[in-house]
Amino acid sequence: MTDARAEDRSIPFLMHQIVGRVERLVNKWARPLGLKIEGVRVLFRLLGGERSVNELARLTGVEISTLSRLLGRMSAMGLLTRRRDPADARSVIVSLTDTGRKLALEHQPVYFRDYEEVLLGGFTGAEAQALRQHLIDMIDNLDAAGDETKPGAGETAARAAGG
Amino acid sequence: MTDARAEDRSIPFLMHQIVGRVERLVNKWARPLGLKIEGVRVLFRLLGGERSVNELARLTGVEISTLSRLLGRMSAMGLLTRRRDPADARSVIVSLTDTGRKLALEHQPVYFRDYEEVLLGGFTGAEAQALRQHLIDMIDNLDAAGDETKPGAGETAARAAGG
DNA sequence: TTTCAATCATTGCATTTGCAAATAATATTG
DNA sequence: CAATATTATTTGCAAATGCAATGATTGAAA
Numbered sequence: 001m002t003d004a005r006a007e008d009r010s011i012p013f014l015m016h017q018i019v020g021r022v023e024r025l026v027n028k029w030a031r032p033l034g035l036k037i038e039g040v041r042v043l044f045r046l047l048g049g050e051r052s053v054n055e056l057a058r059l060t061g062v063e064i065s066t067l068s069r070l071l072g073r074m075s076a077m078g079l080l081t082r083r084r085d086p087a088d089a090r091s092v093i094v095s096l097t098d099t100g101r102k103l104a105l106e107h108q109p110v111y112f113r114d115y116e117e118v119l120l121g122g123f124t125g126a127e128a129q130a131l132r133q134h135l136i137d138m139i140d141n142l143d144a145a146g147d148e149t150k151p152g153a154g155e156t157a158a159r160a161a162g163g
Numbered sequence: 164m165t166d167a168r169a170e171d172r173s174i175p176f177l178m179h180q181i182v183g184r185v186e187r188l189v190n191k192w193a194r195p196l197g198l199k200i201e202g203v204r205v206l207f208r209l210l211g212g213e214r215s216v217n218e219l220a221r222l223t224g225v226e227i228s229t230l231s232r233l234l235g236r237m238s239a240m241g242l243l244t245r246r247r248d249p250a251d252a253r254s255v256i257v258s259l260t261d262t263g264r265k266l267a268l269e270h271q272p273v274y275f276r277d278y279e280e281v282l283l284g285g286f287t288g289a290e291a292q293a294l295r296q297h298l299i300d301m302i303d304n305l306d307a308a309g310d311e312t313k314p315g316a317g318e319t320a321a322r323a324a325g326g
Numbered sequence: 327t328t329t330c331a332a333t334c335a336t337t338g339c340a341t342t343t344g345c346a347a348a349t350a351a352t353a354t355t356g
Numbered sequence: 357c358a359a360t361a362t363t364a365t366t367t368g369c370a371a372a373t374g375c376a377a378t379g380a381t382t383g384a385a386a
Contacts (some may be wrong), residue, residue, distance in 0.1 A: 010183050011279045011291075012300035013204075017224050019182040021305040022175050027344095036372090041176075061180050066373060068336055090334040090381045116174045121304040123297070128174075131297050134290065135177035141284040142184040144355060190374095199342095216365060229343060231366055253351045253364040 011138075022115055033103065034077060038062045038070055040105065043096070043104045046080060050095040053082075185278055196266065199241060201225045201233055206259070209243060210267045215259040216245075240265065 024036040035043065041060040045051065053071065057064040071094060074080050078102035085091035096104065120128050189200040198206065204223040208214065216234065220227040234257060237243050242263035248254035259267065283291050 001267075008297070009295060010271070012182075013224070013293060014295065014302065015178050015182050016302050018298060018305065019175075019178050020224050021302070022178075025305070025308070054333090061183050062178070064334090065336075065375080070371080074334090075326070085334095088334085088382075092335065105309065118304055118308040119174050119301045121307075122300065127293075127297065131294065132172060132174060132177065132289075134173065134294050135181060138181050138282045139177065139184070139283065141281055142181065142188070144284075144378060145188070145281045150291050202366085226344060227364090228366075229346080233344080235366095248364095251364085253354070255365065 022119075025082070026115065035108070036075075039074060040071065042067070043079065043100060044108070046094060047101065047104045047108075050093050052085065052093055054091070056094060074100070096133045112120070113126045135158065181282070185282075189278065196270070198237075202228070202237060205230070205233065205237065206242065206263060206267045207256075207271070209257060209259045210264065210271075213256050215248065215254045216258055217254070219257060238265070 002062050002080060008038055023037050026040060030036060033040075038060065042056060043061070045056065045059050051059065053064065053067060056062075056071075060067070062070065069082065069116055072133075075082060080096050081092055082092050085093050105151045123131070186200050189203060193199060193203045196203075202222065204225070205219060208219060208222050214222065214229065216230060219225075219234075220230050223230070225233065234243065235244060238245060241260055243259050244259055245255050245257055248256050283294075286294070
């Protein structure tokens with residue numbers, strides 16, 4: 001068991017493992033609802049109010065073309081509606097139907113918060129908070145690095161958070 | 164910019180964001196090589212020596228059926244070979260070809276270590292180490308929770324690491 | 327107003343995905 | 357040895373993915 005390790009502890013790989021596991025757990029749970037994790041994210045995000053497709057993409061982290069089609073499916077399922085934004089006819093406003101809202105509210109207790117509780121089992125509040133901040137910092141680092149299209153040999157790393 | 168936030172700070176979501184960004188960065192870089200991130204993982208993992216498909220799946224976090232097909236493609240690209248394990252004819256041993264090894268070695272400098280450096284930009288060594296350990300703990304938590312098929316209302320969270 | 331650039335969303339297309347079933351070989355048990 | 361359970365890998369199939377290109381609308385500049 002401790003044999004196949006070695007090199008398994010890089011941060012990106014560990015995070016990949018965690019995200020993959022969470023996805024599999026959520027997918028398993030959401031399958032009876034006819035949804036996968038992305039659909040679940042969309043559903044619960046919309047509980048907070050109407051959003052444009054663009055906002056939804058940013059808020060859920062789903063690729064926008066993927067999202068567009070996902071919205072089509074969820075719309076066909078009767079979970080949400082799409083209508084043109086009167087103020088800007090390029091945008092499409094997505095909102096939950098009563099059915100969608102009902103579904104979301106019914107299953108709210110097993111949403112991400114609970115997965116977060118699983119993830120953070122055994123963590124102190126301070127540890128959890130430090131972790132959360134570190135994750136946010138890493139996102140900033142990535143956004144800074146993303147501008148360069150290529151990470152380079154590592155020279156640009158420290159600058160991102162160092163200021 | 165600080166407008167569309169709200170609820171963006173759950174641990175699973177933040178990690179999803181990070182993993183997605185890393186994937187996009189690596190995919191962009193790896194595309195000229197005819198690979199995506201999973202292929203890159205396989206390639207560099209094999210640099211450490213031959214592996215069975217099963218081991219490779221565990222080590223790279225790639226779904227096994229996906230991996231099987233990916234190996235077929237990479238084999239067709241001349242990057243690796245598959246042969247039956249003489250000691251256990253159920254297993255298939257995957258190893259790099261000279262071409263594959265050459266490719267891996269050429270591009271080693273921009274592999275995950277560098278992305279890790281990007282991610283950890285501005286982190287102290289202690290912070291990085293704490294983060295790494297937290298990630299490992301979270302994987303353990305997930306594995307413990309995975310046995311139950313469903314996360315429940317949150318009652319099982321603390322038990323996982325608390326013992 | 328006309329023209330050109332930027333933004334938002336959708337779709338074409340080939341590729342890839344994941345689950346579940348199938349296939350094959352080995353371990354275990356009696 | 358025979359029968360059964362377990363492990364390793366591959367494939368059938370329907371569905372989903374992402375990039376790039378398109379259509380439609382708005383904003384800016386002259």
